[in-house]
Amino acid sequence: MKKIDIRPYQVTVVRTNGAKEEVPYEIKESLIEILFNRELKLNGMGVLKQNLLAEKILAAGPDELIVEDEEHDRILQALTAIQGLTRNDVEFAKRVINAEKV
Numbered sequence: 001m002k003k004i005d006i007r008p009y010q011v012t013v014v015r016t017n018g019a020k021e022e023v024p025y026e027i028k029e030s031l032i033e034i035l036f037n038r039e040l041k042l043n044g045m046g047v048l049k050q051n052l053l054a055e056k057i058l059a060a061g062p063d064e065l066i067v068e069d070e071e072h073d074r075i076l077q078a079l080t081a082i083q084g085l086t087r088n089d090v091e092f093a094k095r096v097i098n099a100e101k102v
């Protein structure tokens with residue numbers, strides 16, 4: 001099993017008017033979004049399986065998510081499939097890739 005730190009962290013975004021703003025990077029929402037990335041080419045059974053993991057993520061407390069090794073592997077697969085990550089995603093990637101074994 002693995003433990004992922006899901007506490008939000010601050011990132012800087014540039015608004016359309018050029019102003020920079022600090023906003024929270026919501027790890028839970030990002031984990032769920034990557035599970036349904038089109039690059040994964042999920043079929044009906046795959047999307048249902050991913051949705052079970054998404055429900056588990058939503059139900060997790062505010063600080064950490066405990067996942068089975070197989071679930072962590074699916075999150076890693078989804079993270080690997082994504083193209084176009086930015087510097088704001090570095091901490092997110094670190095937390096997923098370096099999840100503590102429990």
